[in-house]
Amino acid sequence: MSSAAPTTAVPPDRLATVLGRRYRVAGTPVELGRGAWSVAYAFDAAPSDGATSGSALAEPGAGEPVRPLVARIGRHLDDFAKDAMAGGFWDQTLPVPAVLSVDEWAPGEYLAVSQRRSGVFLEELGGAGWNQVLDQVLTALDTLQRRDPATDLRRTPATAAGPGVALDVDAAAVGLGRSYPEYLLSVGDDPPAGRLAGWRDRLRHSPIGEHSLRTGIDRLRRGVAAVGGDIEVGWVHSDLINRNVLVDPGGGAPRLRAVFDWGCMFVGDRLYDLAWLEFWTPWTPGLASIDLRARAREHFARNGIQVSAFDERLRLCCLHIGLAHLAYNAFTGNVVNLRGSQDRLATYL
Structure with a gap:
């Protein structure tokens, strides 16, 4: 059994295009790091509800606020399901970032988008x-x-x-x-x-x-x-x-x-x-x-x-x-x- 992280690099423009189906992406996603089971990318998006229309990017306008998000790609959907459930645990004493969406990235691979925090x-x-x-x-x-x-x-x-x-x-x-x-x-x-x-x-x-x-x-x-x-x-x-x-x-x-x-x-x-x-x-x-x-x-x-x-x-x-x-x-x-x-x-x- 191989690592569950994608075995080849993900072209940033392709990732931005796929993310653009749900989010108004600002700029180009940047790889944050690779774990045993997934690879993570940072990107920013303008606040919006639901998917954007079509697959084209809809970048925020000048001066429009953006929210920091993280996209992860991996083969284990059960990991992302646990993250989605844990997002409901949020408490002032237990700050769990919410998982906003999970989609199929490729056959047997999934793309999860969560809130991104710094520290x-x-x-x-x-x-x-x-x-x-x-x-x-x-x-x-x-x-x-x-x-x-x-x-x-x-x-x-x-x-x-x-x-x-x-x-x-x-x-x-x-x-x-x-x-x-x-x-x-x-x-x-x-x-x-x-x-x-x-x-x-x-x-x-x-x-x-x-x-x-x-x-x-x-x-x-x-x-x-x-x-x-x-x-x-x-x-x-x-x-x-x-x-x-x-x-x-x-x-x-x-x-x-x-x-x-x-x-x-x-x-x-x-x-x-x-x-x-x-x-x-x-x-x-x-x-x-x-x-x-x-x-x-x-x-x-x-x-x-x-x-x-x-x-x-x-x-x-x-x-x-x-x-x-x-x-x-x-x-x-x-x-x-x-x-x-x-x-x-x-x-x-």
Whole structure:
């Protein structure tokens, strides 16, 4: 299975023409970056409702205000469907950019347009910035956990969908319909139709082999049995440290600006996103001086949130993150990151 991002460069004029069917495009789209599953382009458009007529560009007039937007092209419609659903989560404490439209770009490829926000990425903050913004991040996660996933899945997103584009999120794919322990323990599965299909064989033939995977799954299984299955679950973003959270550093008082790219979201332990920050701390220098566990405990106590078996649950989350990234890095063939994930996983065994 190949990367889901387009394998060839997208001509900016072609993208502008396609975008012009819905938006009054100003200027030429500019590539922002490529991820594993999509490629993103920045463009500006004049405020308008619905599609513009025809396929010709209708540029804003002189002095007319424009709005910053981002277009993403990728092969996984389910990622864009999750983004569209998450756009309905917007709250003052959880700023999720809205997905305005999703259309077919080419056979098997899709074009999603969202609001574009500016700022610095969360992982780029120094220690002082992290110290100031961490409580905002924890509050955003509280807001996320208060949502009811079953209700969210039944709502129709306020996103314009092109012909043949269904923005339905598969409940089973996000962990509903089975218990959270079952979800955790499925981390070693390699279904033939999965996004990372074939990863176990690639891991088996990689320089590190399967020993860490087998050891980690055994430790995870014993930990799940010890903690038990009575864990309250809710939405988990599961990709916060990957250029998916923007912070406005304005005036020395950082403010959470946007949380986006919800393609990895699932229903799980409220501690999972906290564990995500902890697991990736060695790659996030600004977190080095922050005691994440102490800060989280203080936050929960201050807000009357009861969290049982805190350390044990956090460890299970970190084990799962490490194991999942053995799978991901084996699939992508990135040996450096594979070894890094193995080493970090070892600290939780």
